[in-house]
Amino acid sequence: xxxxxxxxxxxxxxxxxxxxxxxxxxxxxxxxxxxxxxxxxxxxxxxxxxxxxxxxxxxxxxxxxxxxxxxxxxxxxxxxxxxxxxxxxxxxxxxxxxxxxxxxxxxxxxxxxxxxxxxxxxxxxxxxxxxxxxxxxxxxxxxxxxxxxxxxxxxxxxxxxxxxxxxxxxxxxxxxxxxxxxxxxxxxxxxxxxxxxxxxxxxxxxxxxxxxxxxxxxxxxxxxxxxxxxxxxxxxxxxxxxxxxxxxxxxxxxxxxxxxxxxxxxxxxxxxxxxxxxxxxxxxxxxxxxxxxxxxxxxxxxxxxxxxxxxxxxxxxxxxxxxxxxxxxxxxxxxxxxxxxxxxxxxxxxxxxxxxxxxx
Numbered sequence: 001x002x003x004x005x006x007x008x009x010x011x012x013x014x015x016x017x018x019x020x021x022x023x024x025x026x027x028x029x030x031x032x033x034x035x036x037x038x039x040x041x042x043x044x045x046x047x048x049x050x051x052x053x054x055x056x057x058x059x060x061x062x063x064x065x066x067x068x069x070x071x072x073x074x075x076x077x078x079x080x081x082x083x084x085x086x087x088x089x090x091x092x093x094x095x096x097x098x099x100x101x102x103x104x105x106x107x108x109x110x111x112x113x114x115x116x117x118x119x120x121x122x123x124x125x126x127x128x129x130x131x132x133x134x135x136x137x138x139x140x141x142x143x144x145x146x147x148x149x150x151x152x153x154x155x156x157x158x159x160x161x162x163x164x165x166x167x168x169x170x171x172x173x174x175x176x177x178x179x180x181x182x183x184x185x186x187x188x189x190x191x192x193x194x195x196x197x198x199x200x201x202x203x204x205x206x207x208x209x210x211x212x213x214x215x216x217x218x219x220x221x222x223x224x225x226x227x228x229x230x231x232x233x234x235x236x237x238x239x240x241x242x243x244x245x246x247x248x249x250x251x252x253x254x255x256x257x258x259x260x261x262x263x264x265x266x267x268x269x270x271x272x273x274x275x276x277x278x279x280x281x282x283x284x285x286x287x288x289x290x291x292x293x294x295x296x297x298x299x300x301x302x303x304x305x306x307x308x309x310x311x312x313x314x315x316x317x318x319x320x321x322x323x324x325x326x327x328x329x330x331x332x333x334x335x336x337x338x339x340x341x342x343x344x345x346x347x348x349x350x351x352x353x354x355x356x357x358x359x360x
Contacts, residue, residue: 004083004118004249009033011077011116013066013106014087016046018208019122019192021200022242023085028055030246035077037066037088049201068102074109078116083249086175087122093167094158103174111178116185120248121175123168123191125234128261129313130165132156134229137309143234144316145191145259176257186256188248190241193263196334197238198341205346210235214338217274217289218350224293225270230306233273234315236263237329237337247324254323264328265315269307273335280336285356 004010010027014020015036027034036050041063055061066073068088078084090102110116128147131137132155140147149156149165156162168191175187194210205215210233216222225231244262248254268276271291278286293300320326342348343358350358 002117003252003254006250007031007033008082009035009080010083010085010249011035011037011074011081012085012087013037013068013074014089014122015050015063016043016201016203017087017089018199018204018211019195019238019241019245020085020087021049021204022197022238023087023245024050024061025053025200026239026242026246027085028053028061034061035081036061036063037074037077038063039065039067041065046201046203068106071105072109074106075112078109078113080115081113082115082117084110084116084119085122085245085249086119087245090167093163096158096166096170099167099170100174103171107175107178110185111182118185118249119175119179119187120245121171121187121189122245123172123189123259124164125191125193125261125263126165127168127172128191129234130162132160132162134306134309137313141313142316143261143313145261145319172259179256186254188254189257189259190245190248191259191261192241192244193234193236193261195238195241196233196235196331196338197329198337199345200341202346205342205348211338211342213270214273214277214335215342215346215348217277218286218339218342218348220287220289220351221292222270222274222289224291224295228295228299229310230299230303231310232267232269232307233331234263234265234267235331235334237334240264240326240328244320244324244326247326251324258323260320260323261317262320262326263315263317264331265317266328266331267311267315268331276332276335277339280332281339284339284350285352287351287353287356289351 015024016038064077132153136150172189179187196210241262
């Protein structure tokens with residue numbers, strides 16, 4: 001299928017979110033018209049930052065209430081759009097039939113539109129690397145677009161913590177299969193890594209694990225890892241993820257069902273992330289934070305094993321760099337900008353060394 005025309009109209013689901021907000025902002029910066037889909041337009045806590053964007057005053061950016069759980073909620077919104085960036089999370093990833101049903105009614109709205117010719121579906125590296133048996137990462141340690149979790153493992157269930165990964169794979173396949181059947185539009189998948197970078201709204205500091213993890217560091221106490229398995233952070237700047245989504249909409253030569261991992265391939269252990277704050281922003285006077293470890297004893301006993309397995313993996317981003325010409329910010333830039341936005345936008349009050357204070 002053809003890429004979207006420059007300056008055309010794009011619908012963005014999940015626009016109030018961390019990644020979604022950046023996709024909206026970057027689309028506007030590039031001259032597109034944007035229909036931002038949120039669960040509740042009147043929820044000022046989550047939508048005021050969108051309404052403050054310049055395009056909102058001229059109606060180049062419009063906001064639309066769309067509850068994912070309501071079939072048909074996107075019918076009118078998608079009409080006249082040339083592209084859709086689908087970033088919304090479903091209400092739960094623990095019910096596979098529910099996830100499939102949500103995909104089906106979004107796809108139906110795409111088909112009804114008569115105008116959409118490309119959909120970018122936001123998946124996750126969880127749909128690449130999340131394994132029930134960690135030894136599968138030893139057997140297949142190269143992390144790239146062609147890698148999928150071991151779906152034959154009978155213990156790979158939502159009840160055992162695999163619901164998110166399973167749900168993302170359901171969505172990837174549902175959209176690609178529907179696009180092929182339609183023959184009129186195509187679906188491209190983006191699998192972002194661990195998103196780090198500046199927040200655009202106060203609610204973003206708790207609406208994503210990685211920036212929230214940095215917030216807890218600033219407050220003086222943090223945990224080993226949000227994934228609960230002693231994995232290093234496999235990072236990407238949220239602004240680069242947003243840029244990747246837009247390039248996937250714009251790029252000629254892409255094929256339906258193509259899958260791209262968006263990450264820098266730069267990794268860092270959580271304790272090094274915390275130490276980076278003072279290294280990158282010595283003027284702040286950050287006092288440091290205490291590392292706590294609330295993980296179960298069964299996980300603690302395998303810490304050395306988990307660290308060795310994850311550190312033995314090889315991260316690749318050849319495909320996205322070659323096909324889309326992507327370049328990725330360094331993690332240092334992402335951490336610095338995340339911290340500064342948490343202080344200025346998120347109103348986080350960090351623990352500081354004696355004699356230091358936040359500049360008014």
